Amino acid sequence: MTVSQTSFGSHEPVLDVKNLTVKYIGDTRSTTAVDDVSFSIGAGEVFGLAGESGCGKSTIANSIMRLLKNPANIAAGSISFGGKDVLAMSQDELRRFRWQDVAMVFQSAMNSLNPVLTIGEQMADIFTTHAGYSRKESLRRAARLLELVRIDPGRLKSYPHQLSGGMRQRAVIAMAVALKPSLLILDEPTTALDVVVQQEIMAQIKDLQRELGFSVLFITHDMSLMVELSHRMAVMYGGRIVETAKAHDIYTTPMHPYTQALMGAFPPLTGPRIALEGLPEGVKFQNIPDLAEVTPGHYVAPFDADAEAAVFEGAAQ
């Protein structure tokens, strides 16, 4: 797959993933979780990765951070970050790479705080460990970070259980951007939160991104949220990317039947009540071919329209 994709901001991509294949090796059989996936993220760009549970989106995030453990195995492909080969990094290099270059906010990040340490101690830890500041200076910087996400710096003395879920999630995001990484990976950052809190956190991430200029890899299954936040996005199914384009193009003209089904799965908040179908139970796409450019910047995996329609009909019976 040789797809040169336009990116926002600079021409030099911050992250370049090429032909990545990840397998989970079992005793009797192995599963290909990510199958020959390529994409790149430009400086200051928000790139979305959408798809349902089990499609491989989190596996991609973990491969970029080199967090995969046995039985997962990167079988092929390359990941390069700012020209450096991530897959060839030594443990020492990885230690610098993580958090300083790429930071990640996990799905249930608000539960990843240590319950027996105060927020301040945990935040100061980042600076003392990774940047070598004194404890006093670290605490001062931690307070500034909390202000950045609009939490009262007095909360440095609080324990995680004394904060609400939204505040904890905000604190975790503040910690992620503490060392000004050039790429922030957000893996379903707001799934566990209520809509009002979710919207505020997303707005805050947008503000931080504008202020600090990092790139974002944003992973979610919520298409509406993704279209709102991302510049460009890719839709994954069964370890393959089935469609990638500017987020707005995917929203207005989804081309692959799976993308259309995903888009059709979210009832609108305005307009007349229209019957939606979603993805009929039992529909499977198999042997998804490589992407082809349909219109400039809009790549879709070719599919047989008639055959797909037949599958949909059959499953809907």
Next chain:
Amino acid sequence: MSHAVHSPTRPDVSAQTPALEVRGLGKSFHIGGLFSSQAVRALHRVDLTIGRGEIVALVGESGSGKSTLARCVARLEKPSEGAILLDGVDVLKRDRFQASRTFRSQLQMVFQDPFGSLNPAHRIEHFLRRSLAIHGKGGSGHGSEEQTRGRLEELMTTVGLQADMLDSHPHELSGGQRQRVAIARALAVEPQVILADEPTSMLDVSVRIGVLNLMRKLRDKQGISMLYITHDLASARYLADRTAVMFAGEIVEEGESLDLLANPAHPYTQLLVSAVPDPARAGSYDPVHRAKLRQAVMASTTCAFENDPDQRCSAEEPVRHHVGDPLNRHWVRCHLYRPSAGAGGHALATEPLPEPQPAD
């Protein structure tokens, strides 16, 4: 894909006894130690009516009390006060200590987690057969084995599953299929009312619509009334005839779903509606407006109907103001009313506010 616009049918509810009526329901939970007299008020004076063949959605955020309401109505919790009328009969008076089998055969629940609500050790057939047997709907002693088998297969077809899945174990089924089994299990009893507590929130996004469509089909074909509890406003709008908004244990607004979401009158509803991600209005987030709404929700000082001579405001009584066309049955609680135990424990209270609020 876009065909058949669902016309908002308005069943003439007033003429008949409603399928389910909740009157002044309250529930307090005791907190603290053995000698503590502290209590958290989860529900306060909730009135809710579900007409025959009507789907009512109950929306609100985590901690607003919507699941407590469902658990009280299903009699999994004992309400502190109020009445629950099923088919016009006060079930709290009829079966005082626990729910009777009659009650269970009238009202069934579908839970959020289809992975936890089906015993992994049994085949699908077991769950449905048990429902039939316990409630005497074609189980042993009531009709032949052949009839029972026929009924099981019919149930599976109704919920859109293959009859041969009766021999499968739950782990062989996808989340969507399991939730369909849970619905079939509720249906086996032939209930009048189904309480569905977030039935789609744990399912993959692409199969959620299928489950919602199934619920609508059951209403249309079998006239089952439903209480659909969700935090997803868009799905409430998609499925429910009417929507009620719950905030801090009280219903603050209610009306025809389309009208309610198009013209939300309560600041909390406005806050919820404006927070739903919608690419059609991307970039409309306005922190100043947001702060005002928050302020209005947490500390009410004005009511939009203050200068309306026909609709008197009250700070002591929860007065209902009518919004727009009476046909839409859309009302909002007077916003001057301040419940004695405020919403201090609500999630919104711990977020930054223009004015300092007591946190936790």
